[in-house]
C-alpha cells in the first residue's frame with residue numbers, strides 16, 4: 001500500500017541513468033486544470049513511475065496511475081464516483097522539435113533545466129484518462145428519460161448554455 005508522497009520536482013535524467021523507481025500519492029485537490037474540466041476533487045492519486053534509458057538511448061518513464069474521481073454525469077451533471085486508471089510511456093525531450101522525433105509509442109514530456117514537475121505530468125495523464133461517457137444508472141439519475149425527450153430540462157436549466165455537457169444534453173434530447 002502506498003503511503004508516501006510522490007516528490008513534486010525531480011531530476012529525470014539522473015533518475016533514468018540510475019533506472020530509479022518512484023511511487024507515491026498525489027493529492028487531487030491541488031489539480032486546478034482537472035477541476036476546470038470535471039469539478040473539484042478530493043482524495044489522492046496513486047502513482048508508480050519507472051525511469052530508464054532504452055536501447056535507442058531514449059530516456060523514458062513508464063508509469064501507472066489510479067484514482068477515484070467524482071465525475072459529472074452527462075445527463076444530470078451530478079457527480080458520480082468513477083475509478084480512473086492509466087498506463088503510459090513518456091519520452092523525455094528538451095524541445096518541441098525533438099518531441100516530433102519520438103516514436104508514436106511515446107508521449108513527449110518536456111524537461112527544462114534538467115527538471116521535471118511530476119505533479120504536472122500526473123495531472124496531464126489524469127486529464128487524458130478521463131472517461132468520455134459518464135452516466136448514472138437510469139434509476140439513480142436526476143434527469144429522467146421523459147425530461148430528456150420533452151426538452152424542458154434543457155430550457156429550464158439554470159446553468160449557462162456554454163457548458164459542453166449542456167450542449168450534449170440538448171443534443172441527446174432531440175429525437
Ligand SMILES: [Zn+2]
Nearest residue numbers: 073076136141
Ligand atoms: Zn445522472
